[in-house]
Amino acid sequence: MMKRNLAALLVGLLFGLGLLLSGMTDPAKIQNFLDLSGLWDPSLLLVMGGAIAVAAPAFAIAKRRTRSLLDAPMQLPANQQIDRPLILGSLAFGAGWGLAGFCPGPALVSAAAGHVPAWIFVAAMVAGMGLHAWRKRGR
């Protein structure tokens, strides 16, 4: 438990450093990727490609295990259903992503760097997540 918590801290740190290095904490860079009819910045594709290339072998190993290396249950998503929440939720997310150029990770990092617009975005994002949690709890 202690080791897993320490691992989570270090992995979060590594993730944050990766986001900063990748340039994805700059909303303009995200929007320049999403702007196909303007000057197109393909950097995001390299971020995703690099990340997937490293993560894919790890997930292939994970699929064959029931416990993690630090002895926690292997919690791979079991849901395989293509449903409305998946599609509509993703479309809503993408619309918000395009509007300001922030997705959750970079927004948190940008907020930690002290950028006030990122604080506003994160506050609204947390409210949105809270709304979802409240709706789910209500059932």
Add this chain to the structure above:
Amino acid sequence: MQLDWAHFTPWQSLGGGLLIGLAAALLILLNGRIAGISGILGGLMMRTPADDRAWRWLFLAGLLLAVPLWRLLAALPQPTITASTPLLIISGVLVGIGTRYAAGCTSGHGVCGIARASPRSLLATASFMLAGFVVVYLLRHSGVGAAA
């Protein structure tokens, strides 16, 4: 379509991607969890058991601590944020609700999901990218953007 050579950062972005991938690989192999930011953060707002909360807080703490650590070594990259306050609020709410209903964002679906070849994540990624393309087109190349 024209490439934006002035802003294209192939090596930094690839390097950052490799670090993000390494983080995702370590979290699944060591802890058996998906490195999806919206899921890790949003999970804290659900009725999750006490022993499922500490790692979430610590992961997020690590994510935020990347900023002071980076600052020790180099200057932080300066972002360009053009969205107005109302637009930031609308987009934040859309991202918050959307990622939770879709059960993932750019990290959970776009990186981890595609890395494990999940059809759900492929479709989610295609959907949020499509919406992003359309919205940025409207924002930058139509009259709608000027009004916002």
